[in-house]
Amino acid sequence: MTGMNIREAAESLRARRFSAVELTTAALSRVDHYNPRLQAFITVTAEHALDRARQADAELAAGRDRGPLHGIPIAVKDLFATRGVRTTAGSKVYEHFVPDADSTVVEKLEAAGAVMLGKLNMHELAYGITSANPHFGAVRNPWNLEHSPGGSSGGSGAAVAAGIVYAAMGSDTGGSIRIPAAFCGAVGLKPTYGRVSRYGVLPLGYSLDHMGPLTRSVRDAAMVLNAIAGYDRRDGTSSRRPVVDYVPDEGCGIRGVRIGFAENFFFDRLDGDVESAVRGAIARAESLGAAIKPVTVPDVAALNAVARVILLAEASAVMEPYMEPRSQFGADVLALLDQGRLVPAVDYVNAQRLRRRMQLEFSKLWAEVDCLCMPTTPNVAPVIGDTTVRLGGRDEDVRLASTRLVRGINALGLPALSLPCGLSGSGLPAGLQIVGPPFEEALILRIGAALEDGGVGIPPCPA
Amino acid sequence: MKDWKSIAKANGLVVSDRDLDRIVAPLEALEEAFRPLVKGLKAEHEPATAFCAGEEGE
Numbered sequence: 211m212t213g214m215n216i217r218e219a220a221e222s223l224r225a226r227r228f229s230a231v232e233l234t235t236a237a238l239s240r241v242d243h244y245n246p247r248l249q250a251f252i253t254v255t256a257e258h259a260l261d262r263a264r265q266a267d268a269e270l271a272a273g274r275d276r277g278p279l280h281g282i283p284i285a286v287k288d289l290f291a292t293r294g295v296r297t298t299a300g301s302k303v304y305e306h307f308v309p310d311a312d313s314t315v316v317e318k319l320e321a322a323g324a325v326m327l328g329k330l331n332m333h334e335l336a337y338g339i340t341s342a343n344p345h346f347g348a349v350r351n352p353w354n355l356e357h358s359p360g361g362s363s364g365g366s367g368a369a370v371a372a373g374i375v376y377a378a379m380g381s382d383t384g385g386s387i388r389i390p391a392a393f394c395g396a397v398g399l400k401p402t403y404g405r406v407s408r409y410g411v412l413p414l415g416y417s418l419d420h421m422g423p424l425t426r427s428v429r430d431a432a433m434v435l436n437a438i439a440g441y442d443r444r445d446g447t448s449s450r451r452p453v454v455d456y457v458p459d460e461g462c463g464i465r466g467v468r469i470g471f472a473e474n475f476f477f478d479r480l481d482g483d484v485e486s487a488v489r490g491a492i493a494r495a496e497s498l499g500a501a502i503k504p505v506t507v508p509d510v511a512a513l514n515a516v517a518r519v520i521l522l523a524e525a526s527a528v529m530e531p532y533m534e535p536r537s538q539f540g541a542d543v544l545a546l547l548d549q550g551r552l553v554p555a556v557d558y559v560n561a562q563r564l565r566r567r568m569q570l571e572f573s574k575l576w577a578e579v580d581c582l583c584m585p586t587t588p589n590v591a592p593v594i595g596d597t598t599v600r601l602g603g604r605d606e607d608v609r610l611a612s613t614r615l616v617r618g619i620n621a622l623g624l625p626a627l628s629l630p631c632g633l634s635g636s637g638l639p640a641g642l643q644i645v646g647p648p649f650e651e652a653l654i655l656r657i658g659a660a661l662e663d664g665g666v667g668i669p670p671c672p673a
Numbered sequence: 674m675k676d677w678k679s680i681a682k683a684n685g686l687v688v689s690d691r692d693l694d695r696i697v698a699p700l701e702a703l704e705e706a707f708r709p710l711v712k713g714l715k716a717e718h719e720p721a722t723a724f725c726a727g728e729e730g731e
Contacts (some may be wrong), residue, residue: 512706514706518703519703548696550700551679551684552686560711561707562722563718563721564710567718
């Protein structure tokens with residue numbers, strides 16, 4: 211029963227083929243079995259989960275149906291505030307932080323009937339992409355335990371790929387949903403900035419943080435987005451734009467959809483297996499009737515530099531009160547926090563000016579194409595502990611390489627979906643990234659679902 | 674090239690030489706990428722301090 215997608219599990223619950231308690235018990239068994247190796251969870255809330263599952267069963271029996279997530283086991287990255295449950299952000303700083311209220315996302319998931327199994331491991335403070343957490347253990351990739359799951363939402367990627375949960379919430383400041391989705395062979399959705407509330411989520415970069423799901427399928431991601439999207443007056447950057455039904459129809463098509471194929475930047479210096487897989491997925495889109503249009507994108511390397519300046523400054527501002535003792539931080543995170551303290555205010559403001567200018571430049575693309583398709587990462591999951599990766603004949607810092615194709619999208623606030631599109635020769639997943647205009651989540655999810663229906667994907671993880 | 678060690682000291686960042694060495698190289702690389710971009714800014718380019726991904730004033 212743990213091999214199904216959300217729709218199949220939801221149908222089975224309503225057909226009484228099994229109960230939410232049985233489904234949750236099976237998921238908790240998988241936690242027991244896999245977590246000692248994967249280190250995906252920091253906290254398991256088994257009692258709470260079983261209580262919620264009993265409630266879900268009772269409600270369904272009484273005719274109260276909260277929708278497709280009703281009775282479905284999920285988990286959240288350990289930076290979403292959970293009332294009465296420790297919320298660490300994978301750090302010593304928040305090691306003993308027990309919130310007295312839920313984040314908006316958790317509130318909405320619980321209102322939708324989801325059963326939360328616990329809090330997921332992550333890169334310390336969400337500030338990195340390996341999820342080799344110095345305090346709670348290195349998360350491991352279910353496809354190969356010697357490899358990183360990516361990050362910073364590494365526990366989310368691992369828990370979904372290992373079939374422990376049907377959906378896991380992540381956050382994405384410079385690729386932290388999409389990178390673990392790509393490395394773990396999961397679907398990851400970073401919605402438009404403002405589409406999903408940031409309220410109650412421990413921040414990393416205020417103007418770059420996005421919340422979204424990692425799931426087993428594109429339609430599952432859409433179902434979760436249906437539950438969590440919408441205006442929240444407690445988040446000052448929350449959009450009032452109305453939400454729509456994000457779940458693609460069965461048999462949805464993409465005939466006539468104009469897919470932009472970037473002739474510059476996004477296909478430079480790629481792992482050969484990643485490039486083949488992504489080009490194969492784009493060819494499949496064309497065979498399904500999409501029009502593949504070559505485009506030249508604005509300077510993404512410059513956009514990445516702008517995003518890095520903004521993140522360095524914002525993250526160091528967030529952590530300024532907590533910098534002592536320095537020994538409470540891992541070396542990589544401490545180095546980034548120190549760098550941010552040396553970014554002048556003038557550079558931060560100028561980065562935000564450049565960001566707006568680049569936003570306008572990118573917005574012109576949407577007159578030519580409906581979306582862009584490119585790899586999520588240029589590489590597959592690196593070996594845990596590797597600091598460089600060899601791409602295009604040169605050694606590249608593994609963090610900069612893994613964020614190269616995703617970071618700029620955060621500065622633009624655009625919706626982006628990563629879905630698995632192939633396996634490398636070494637058996638590690640590659641991700642296709644679909645980026646759309648602001649608030650066009652329904653479009654990129656439809657494209658992703660059509661590709662999934664059309665055979666783009668990978669077999670389930672043999673974990 | 675900026676003297677990051679002096680800047681760190683002036684900013685009150687009291688850290689070991691080892692920690693300083695760890696932050697100088699990435700800052701220099703970022704500086705190299707970022708500084709030329711700033712030269713292209715004009716006064717009318719306003720910051721995205723109240724950033725919205727959609728239309729203005731949403």
